[in-house]
Amino acid sequence: MTFDPAELGRSKSDLANRLRALRKRAGRTQVWLAQRCHISQTKLSNIETGRITPGAVDVDLILGALDAPPEVVADVAALARLAHTEWQGKRASRRRGLEKRQAELSGLEAEAKEFRYFLPAMVTGLLATPEYIRASLAHSPVDVSKTVAGKLQRQAILYDEAKRFTFLLTEQAVKWAVVPRLAMAVQFDRLVSMSRLPHVRIGIIPSGTAVGRGPMNTFTLYDRRLATVETFTGRIVFQDSRDITEHLEVFGMYERHALFNDEARALLEEWATAYRS
Structure with a gap:
């Protein structure tokens, strides 16, 4: 089918x-x-x-x-x-209002205990600075100020020690030039800072790492019960156990190639220094 x-x-x-x-x-x-x-x-x-x-x-x-x-x-x-699969088109989401979408995400995040984010293209809003978020919304037909405020409010969940977060980012995603170089350096600093939280793991997959499977798309796993996959025109929500299992396996494969903790922070700090010079 x-x-x-x-x-x-x-x-x-x-x-x-x-x-x-x-x-x-x-x-x-x-x-x-x-x-x-x-x-x-x-x-x-x-x-x-x-x-x-x-x-x-x-x-x-x-x-x-x-x-x-x-x-x-x-x-x-x-x-x-x-x-067990749902399509959420961006046009429909915009008609319903971004506030409703933000509320839905907040509800989903409140229920889940373990989060896995695979980010091959750019930094997610949960880890982004206000300037980065604002710039990423430049081409979206939304109230930018209200949307930035909503995304920053959602970041509070990262400080909930009852939850566990793993973010996997490719070097390309970290360096994607959403804002000017000095602002990108601040964004790198933000990643370093968040990686020091005991329940937040930020993994970096450096360019040149030999990985047999290409990064097809951004996806998020909420516990072991739901996966969302982002596309240009919307998102696909999977709830079938077979789809969840396959995404967990893909995530695990990329996780084994990522650098964490001091190794990841050393890379981020090196890039921040280079972008400031």
């Missing part, structure tokens, strides 16, 4: 309809199927009406109980994966 953002809005209802149709075609009742799958009849009813999106395990149990043929299993499994 190919990815089409337009399909994401329909995938949950399509999955519900498909599972219900398969049960009826097999001549089974909800009570019978629920018992075979060791789930409640209420849960099965909610799955078939689209009120609950079933996970991979639930889908496998249902398809197994109904003796679905391999081609049906593959098709429905792909549909289930799509049902």
Whole structure:
């Protein structure tokens, strides 16, 4: 099944309809199927009406109980994966208002305990100086002052010692010239400062590091339950366990090539000195 953002809005209802149709075609009742799958009849009813999106395990149990043929299993499994994927277009986000988007991110950050950020292109707002944030919004149709204030307010989460943060940045991302050289040096200093927090890890992947897999895109992992992938036109939100696992594996691979602690700080301080000279 190919990815089409337009399909994401329909995938949950399509999955519900498909599972219900398969049960009826097999001549089974909800009570019978629920018992075979060791789930409640209420849960099965909610799955078939689209009120609950079933996970991979639930889908496998249902398809197994109904003796679905391999081609049906593959098709429905792909549909289930799509049902756990959400497309958030930037145009729609702007129409809803950036304040709402900032509130959504704050809510997501408040719930999660462990954060992993892969940043191959530029520094994330959580680690950015006010000048860097302001400059990065130059081409966005938003209230810049209000947006900068909102992003700076969200940075307070970095001081919550109950949470753990790992940021992986390529050298290109660190040096991407969003602001003039002196302001970039201040941005390097900011990264050094934040890396000294005991629950914040900032890893740098220097240019020239031999890594077999290219950095395709920016992504963020919230615990082990959700991943967001950034594109030019929006973001994709993955909640399927298989997608989360794959992103964790990719993150781990890049993490093994990164420099942390004193090694990372030495690089950042060297670059800051060079940019000031």
